[in-house]
Amino acid sequence: MPPTNNPPTADQFDLVSAIEQCARSGEFMQSILDVYEALEQTRTPKDAICLGGGACCRFDLFDHRLYATVGELALLQRAQPADISRLAMNRCPYQQGPKCLARENRPLGCRIFFCREKTDISEPDAYETPHNRISELHQHHNMPYAYVELISTLKLLHKFCR
Numbered sequence: 001m002p003p004t005n006n007p008p009t010a011d012q013f014d015l016v017s018a019i020e021q022c023a024r025s026g027e028f029m030q031s032i033l034d035v036y037e038a039l040e041q042t043r044t045p046k047d048a049i050c051l052g053g054g055a056c057c058r059f060d061l062f063d064h065r066l067y068a069t070v071g072e073l074a075l076l077q078r079a080q081p082a083d084i085s086r087l088a089m090n091r092c093p094y095q096q097g098p099k100c101l102a103r104e105n106r107p108l109g110c111r112i113f114f115c116r117e118k119t120d121i122s123e124p125d126a127y128e129t130p131h132n133r134i135s136e137l138h139q140h141h142n143m144p145y146a147y148v149e150l151i152s153t154l155k156l157l158h159k160f161c162r
């Protein structure tokens, strides 16, 4: 399914099958990792200061909602969650204290959001360009596409708190 202006929500198509299909393609998974790598090599955010405390992963503190594509979810699922029960508090299950246990595979949104972000979150291309590239990669590799809110989707995937 190619990207559309109105991608299905998490409960409108079989996310489990879609994620499994994405995960089976090592080439597709690597192509998303390459987008992440390119972002991290080219961006030098002046004011994006990471204090290493993990506060930016607690979305409820910032009224922040993190979205991810199916391919990104497939990558994220490579990591072992620290504590699934955190989903009940709308917290990311991959966070363990200040650490992300999915650091190598964390979604794009995690890579551009900082708890002390001052300027770069408003940089037009900071998210849009790599996100659009990841969306195109779904089409290029003929992978199912959806763009879904992370926490509610993880709840759905883990059949938790529904």
Ligand code: SF4
Residues within 6 Å of the ligand: 056, 057, 092, 093, 094, 095, 096, 099, 100, 101, 102, 103, 106, 107, 110
């Ligand atoms: S995936 Fe990692 S970086 Fe992203 S919210 Fe969860 S713990 Fe934080």
